Every structure is written in structure tokens, then in C-alpha cells.
Amino acid sequence: MEFRRERLEAEILDPRRRFERERLPVEIRWDPLLGHSCRLLPHGSLQPPAPVDLEELARQSRPGCPFCAPEVEEQTPRFPPEVWPEGRIRRGEALLFPNLVPYAKWSSVSVYSPHRHLLPLEEISPALLADNITTQIVFMRAVLEHDPSAVWLSVNANQLPPSGSSLFHPHLQGSASPVPTTMQKLLAETAPGRIREYVESERRQGERYLGSVGRVEWLASFAPIGPAELRAFVFDAAFPTELDDALVAELALGLSLALDLYADLGFQSFNLAVHGAASGTGDDPLLLRMVARTYFGPLLRSDAMWSERLHWEAAVDLAPEAVAELGRTRFSHV
């Protein structure tokens, strides 16, 4: 397993040092699983996430929110009775309903709770995560029973508008489609056993390994696709529908630690994707990937620039090894 990296230097006459000659390091890394590259910039090269008054944003966005009680009962769609006779799926405080926007043949939205319009990352508990993920699993099992062609399954999240969410109210999104996404296809094409080899390499090297929570292994991505990319692997499940309650609880506990780490790094917005690799070897794990998103405002920087959107190459100034070191203390206590 090759962890390929190349260090380059940019040379400038630096206005911050009376125009003295300065060499600035940049490291290019290649992801061992998917092949994409990233640029690792010196720490502090980019604006850190700006502090955000979440309570004020919650207050502004609360009126008319269709995911809040009681509006959610009237303003969100229901499934046809042949898919789910009750129309919406409930577990604990979580509530799942079809997405009004058809991102996939079968597309769902699940709120952690219609009573929690404001949910900072450090307050998303393992129980809230487990119940919400479970509604997505129930949704996918129901869809597959009705439509066996929708085999490409994923549980995803946009948390807050910087991550692409059109609504402030925290939620997950599910997707069941007969057609894979680009990333699902790339993962399905990885050689048999390569993912296990990758995780074992990272565990052995240790510098990006966060730890395991039950049967779920967590690490920081060597070549992150966005700020502070984390990955988790569940070798006891190949697809979201194979997660039983115990595995969901283990996944949820790790995810709550990861979100607490993001909050500690100053982030409140993130994207998440959980899906199988599906290369058909029987040894492929369920894979979770997540990235932090930086808060935007009229004059604040987005984390996605020309490099991310058009070159598929993230430029980040948070070293994966530093992210892992911060995360490891959390994961070592479970």
C-alpha cells in the first residue's frame, strides 16, 4: 500500500518580510484508495472557520421551518402506502419522510427531531444519531422490498447551509438508486482486499489512526478531499441495510466523537456519506466519509474553490496527522 506524497516549494519575495526571498512548502498527496490528489498547505494559510452565532441563526430561520413541529406533519411528503403504509418512519425522536427534491429514484430526509431546530455538533448525542440512522436503514429496507433495483444505498448529511443544506434544521438524507454515484463506482472498482489493506496500513502506521469504537475503525484521511476528512470502516456490514442495532450504536458513538472534534476545531457544518464499496468480494466494508465545511458569509471564504470543484483536488491547511492527534484522545476513552 503506497502512501504517495511529494513535497514542493514555492519561491516568492515576501512582503511580510521586507521582500526577502522566502520558500513556501506545499505537499501533494495521493489517496491510496481512490487516487485523487490533495494539496497540504502550511498551517494557517487559510482563514480559520469564523465563529457563528448559531442561536441567532436558529431564531431567524425558525419561522416557517417545514421540519419543525407541528408544521412537519403538514408540509413534508409521505411515502405511497405500498412502500410504507404509515407514510413516514419514526424512531425515538427521529422522523423520516420522502425528499421533495428527487436527488435519486428514492430520496429521503430524516430530522433528528422535529423539536430540535437548533442542534450544535457537540450536542448531537449518540442516541439521536442512532435513532436517525435507524430510520434511514428502515427506509432502505422498505424501498428494497418494493424496488429491488435500487441497490446503491447511501446515508448522507448536509449540516447547515455552508454544506449545501437548503434548511437550517439539522437532518440526514438517504438515497437508494439503481445507478451508483461516481464515488460509489470508483470504490466498487477497487481491487478485492485493498480497503482492508488500507485500514491495516493506517492502523500499523498509527499517525492518522484515531481508534476503534466497537467494530468500527476510524482514521483521518491521508489525502483529504476537504477540511479534516475522517473515514470509518465497518467490516461487519457491506451495506447500510446490514447494520443491526448494535452496529448502529457503535457507529453513532464514533460519529458523535467525530462531530465533537469538528466543533472543537471551530466547525459547525459538515458533509457525511455512508455507503458500501460493493465490489462483490464479500470482504468489503461499509465506509463512512465526512468533511468539515467552513462557514460562509458575504465576505467569508468558502472551502470549495477552483481546485476542489474543477480539479477534484482539495487544498487544506489542516494536517491529517494533527486532526488525528486531537481526535485520538476522544476515541481512546471509549
Ligand SMILES: [Zn+2]
Ligand atoms: Zn426547524
